[in-house]
Amino acid sequence: MHIGLQHYLAVSMLLFCLGLLGVILRRNLLVIYMSLELMLNAANLALVSFSRFNNKLDGQVLVFFIITVAAAEVAVGLALIVALYRKRQSAHVEDLTSMKL
Amino acid sequence: MEAINNLISGGGVEDVLFNVFAALTLLCGVLVIANPFSRSPVTSAMFLVLTIISMSGLFVLLHAFFLAAVQILVYAGAVMVLFLFVIMLLDLKEEARRNIKFFWLIGGLVSVGSIFAIFIKSLTHNYFEEFASSSKLPSPKLEGDTVALGKLLFTQYTLPFEIVSVLLLVAMVGVILLSKKKLE
Structure with missing residues (x-):
């Protein structure tokens, strides 16, 4: 058995489904955030393997940008979580049901 | 290397x-x-x-x-x-x-299962097999080393690169503003 594009895509697919499951089923804001990171990483893996098997480097450049944007997104999101925790003393989605702080 | x-x-x-x-x-x-x-x-x-x-x-x-x-x-x-x-x-x-509510569990499993089915369907599609067999995939020649990536990044993708740097600046300012004790 030779490892081809489909094997990498299968790993990426399973990782994405895991991340989605975590986002939907877990109730802790921080763990939800980590599951989001998992989904982003799955997309990165798919892009890198497409780029490898199409002999084009553009996919890897896109992954580079995705990593940068994900880092910015994590910084802003965690700052929001900290600000929310100061008001409510909880990082649990069931306690954060109203829009008004 | x-x-x-x-x-x-x-x-x-x-x-x-x-x-x-x-x-x-x-x-x-x-x-x-x-x-x-x-x-x-x-x-x-x-x-x-x-x-x-x-x-x-x-x-x-x-x-x-x-x-x-x-x-x-x-x-x-x-x-x-x-x-x-x-x-x-x-x-x-x-x-x-x-306890996770039963309704949520069912909803989550249904949504994840449906997107899983879509992925499986697209991975086992005929087109995919043709693509895999036609373009001689077993011997890709691409090397993602720093030189090649840097060349592409500073020629074809200069504008997105600059925009991303502005995005990082915006994120930094936003985080500092958000984590201040009192928003004025």
């Missing part, structure tokens, strides 16, 4: 390494979202680090050396340190295990 190339393109070794890294990635991914031994976010974060490191092993197998290094530096280094800082800042108590 030459040694790594010779090692990982040596036929059987690549397959074994792929299996090991893929299994490690998926196992640690499962432990991030559902750890039977601990509910604390710190263990989730640690397993996320392991997932990211084994995924950068997969990147090396795909000859994306620069991205593998960036993955470890940025994700396992910077982003996870940020996560751990916030976890310690929030001082989360070991919270009581709350």
Whole structure:
């Protein structure tokens, strides 16, 4: 058995489904955030393997940008979580049901 | 670099390494979202680090050396340190295990199952098989080293590169503003 594009895509697919499951089923804001990171990483893996098997480097450049944007997104999101925790003393989605702080 | 190339393109070794890294990635991914031994976010974060490191092993197998290094530096280094800082800042108590509502469980499984079915369908599509067999995929020549990536980044992708730098500045200003005690 030779490892081809489909094997990498299968790993990426399973990782994405895991991340989605975590986002939907877990109730802790921080763990939800980590599951989001998992989904982003799955997309990165798919892009890198497409780029490898199409002999084009553009996919890897896109992954580079995705990593940068994900880092910015994590910084802003965690700052929001900290600000929310100061008001409510909880990082649990069931306690954060109203829009008004 | 030459040694790594010779090692990982040596036929059987690549397959074994792929299996090991893929299994490690998926196992640690499962432990991030559902750890039977601990509910604390710190263990989730640690397993996320392991997932990211084994995924950068997969990147090396795909000859994306620069991205593998960036993955470890940025994700396992910077982003996870940020996560751990916030976890310690929030001082989360070991919270009581709350029951997941049955309705939610069903809804979640249905939505994940349907997107899983879409993925399976597209992976096993006929077009995909033709694509895989027609374009001589077993011997890709691409090397994702720093020189090639840097050339592309500073010629064809200069504008997105600059925009991303502005985005990072905006994120930094936003974070400083958000984490101030009082918003004026």
